[in-house]
Amino acid sequence: MPRPRLRPAPPPRTPVPSTPRAAPPTIPRSSKGPARRRGSPDPPRAPPVDRFFGPSVPSPPIMRYTPLSRSNTMPATCTRRALLALPAVAGYAIAAPRTKMTIHLSAGSIGVKADQRQALDYAHRFGYEAIDAQAGFLSGLDAAQLRDFVAEMKAKNIVWGTAGLAVDFRTSEENFIRTLGAFPAQCAALQRAGATRVCTWISPNSNDLPYLANLRMHARRLRECARIAGDHGCRVGLEYVGPKTLWSARRFPFVHSMKQMKELIAEIGVGHVGFVLDSWHWFTANETVADLKSLTSWDIVSVDLNDAPKGRTVDEQIDSERELPMATGVIDVGAFLNTLNELGCDAPVRCEPFNAPLRQMAPEAALAATATAMKKAFDLIR
Structure with a gap:
């Protein structure tokens, strides 16, 4: 008999790897009912997953x-x-x-009297971001009191704006030397508190000194001030005063434009001296955006923001009669701020309108009106 043909054994099956399914989310054991047993139906699938935010659950x-x-x-x-x-x-x-600049409350500039603690309270309540540093107040604090005050500022998101340069460099040599003697202690108080900007303005005229002699006197005196300030970590900001009605009011005109202020700063010859830039003086000096672009962010120590009354030419504007920012639109506040922002300016920005109706308001009304105007102007920053 023929031998039966045996069918060859099939080759062993190689298991096909399968893509492991994502493990379902862990289901916490409920206090009601037993845990799931083997062989029971699969639990409900996890909710769909959003590619950006993950599971659609709260x-x-x-x-x-x-x-x-x-x-x-x-x-x-x-x-x-x-x-x-x-x-x-x-x-x-x-x-x-959108900007490194801060809205600075300088209470005295809007006719509001406030000591250092009141200024901090006002700034926090009305939405300002910086306050003046009052060297007299700060020098009277011991280390613990100063630490507590600075901590309160930080908790309220308030930083230092500027301090005034309390040296009489405009009149006699005797007055200059006397007031300069107290300046190092004032700067030391500012340094302890972390304030780094000291500012003043330059009178745009003189009855006694021609331009060049006045330039040399200012440079010599301000150089001494700047060296003391620099020894205590402070920069110095100088403001030129632009209205023709002011610089032409005495026998000898003096620094009243950005170009002339650059000359004075160069004559001082100290690297940490820069500008207090005021939109009002920029406007009354007939300056442009191109003039602003000639500066760097380091050149700008502080900024003032104001508008001008309608019905007057540039040369007719009076320094003591200004408007809150955005009040009239005579000054292009938007172009001014945006140009400074493009430069990377990180200066405090205050309002100094010398405005009679504002000064006649109750303190809280003046603070609110100024804060509203400043925030409206800052909203123009792109």
Whole structure:
């Protein structure tokens, strides 16, 4: 008989690798009912996953933060769903700030009397970001008191603006030497507190000194001031005064433009001396955006922001009669601020309107009106 043909054994099967399924989310054991047993139906699938935000389940609350915007419109806590529902303007609150410049409350410049503690309270209440540094107050604090005051500033998101240069460099040599003697202690108090900017203005005329002699006197005296300030970590800002009605009011005109201020700063010859730039003086000196672009951010120690009355030519403007920023539109505040911002300016910006109606207001009304005007101007920064 023929032998039966045996069928060859099939080759061993090679297991086909399979892509492992993502493990389902851990399901916490409930107090109601037993845990799932082997062989029971699969648990419900995990909810769909959004490619950007993950599972479509309520997210945990975001941690508290301090809004970066100039208006505190963002809630202290919110979920992702609530965050996406916020309007676009609120989105600005968590974006990087558009400028390094700060809105500076200089209470005396708007006719409001305030000591250092009152200024801090006013700034916090009305939405300012910087305050004047008062060397007299700061020098009277011991180390613990100063530490507490600076900590309170930090907690309220307030930084230092500028301090005044309390040296009489404009009159007699005797007055200059006498007031210069107290300046090192004032600068030391500022340094202890972390304030780094000291500012003053330059009179645009003289009855006694011709331009060149006046330039040399100012350079010599301000050089001494600047060296003392620099020894204590402070920069010095100088403001030129632009209105023709002022610089032409005495026998000898003096520094009243950006170009002339550059000459004075060069004559002083100290690297940490720069400008206090005022939109009012920039306007009354018939200067342009191109003049602003000739500066660097380091050149700008402080900024003043003002508008001008309508109905007068540039040469007719009177220094003691100004307007709040954006009040009339005579001065292009937007071009002024945006140019400084493009330079990377990080200076404090205050308002100094010398405005009679503003000075007649109650303190809180004047503070609110000025804060509103400044924030409106800062909203123009692109």
